Amino acid sequence: MKLDMAIEELHRSENHLVTVLTSMSDKHKTDHEVFYVCRDMAKWSRQHVADLAGIGTDFGLRLEPEASEDPGLLASVKQRTAELVGRRSTPGLLLLADLRHLYREAAGTSVDWELLAQGAQGAKEKELLDLAQRCHPETLRITRWANAYLKVTSPQVLAS
Numbered sequence: 621m622k623l624d625m626a627i628e629e630l631h632r633s634e635n636h637l638v639t640v641l642t643s644m645s646d647k648h649k650t651d652h653e654v655f656y657v658c659r660d661m662a663k664w665s666r667q668h669v670a671d672l673a674g675i676g677t678d679f680g681l682r683l684e685p686e687a688s689e690d691p692g693l694l695a696s697v698k699q700r701t702a703e704l705v706g707r708r709s710t711p712g713l714l715l716l717a718d719l720r721h722l723y724r725e726a727a728g729t730s731v732d733w734e735l736l737a738q739g740a741q742g743a744k745e746k747e748l749l750d751l752a753q754r755c756h757p758e759t760l761r762i763t764r765w766a767n768a769y770l771k772v773t774s775p776q777v778l779a780s
Contacts, residue, residue: 623743624679626736627672631683633729634668637762638687640725641665644718651715657765658722664758675751712777716770723766730759 645658666687673685737752739745 623736623739623745623748624676624681626732626739627676627679627748628681628683630729630732630736631669631672631676631681633725633732634665634672634759635684635687637725637729637759638662638665638669640722641762644722647718648711648715650711654715654769661758661762661765664755664762668755668758671751671755675748678747712773712780716774716777719766719770719773723763723770726759726762726766730756730763733759 641658641662645655645662648654648658669683669687670685673681673683676683733752733756737749737756740748740752
């Protein structure tokens with residue numbers, strides 16, 4: 621069985637998704653929807669990281685239960701830059717780039733959840749399948765939100 625590899629990869633993907641969401645929230649602090657929605661979605665991914673670490677022990681894995689983020693000086697510099705950039709005409713292009721990046725990362729993580737669910741179903745690992753069925757919809761919501769926000773934002777940014 622190679623379910624341990626799928627769990628490990630998904631743990632890495634969700635961990636990275638937390639970083640992308642937190643970074644995007646910090647960079648676009650002046651856009652309140654992006655700021656707060658990304659924070660909320662990062663909480664989901666943090667919980668996924670913890671859940672995967674918990675179930676990983678059943679498969680011989682020792683995964684970190686807490687998502688690793690990049691706190692400290694770099695975060696405060698990003699936040700200040702976001703505030704300054706928010707006053708210029710280019711933040712729209714930056715937001716589009718970040719939304720595209722988030723969409724790709726969330727879609728990749730969604731594929732990882734699908735692979736894990738299929739593997740768990742094939743191996744008759746009910747607890748693992750239950751985890752995938754509980755968490756995967758939240759990752760899909762992140763993908764749909766990024767796609768929808770791209771559709772709302774891109775006409776304004778690209779036509780101006």
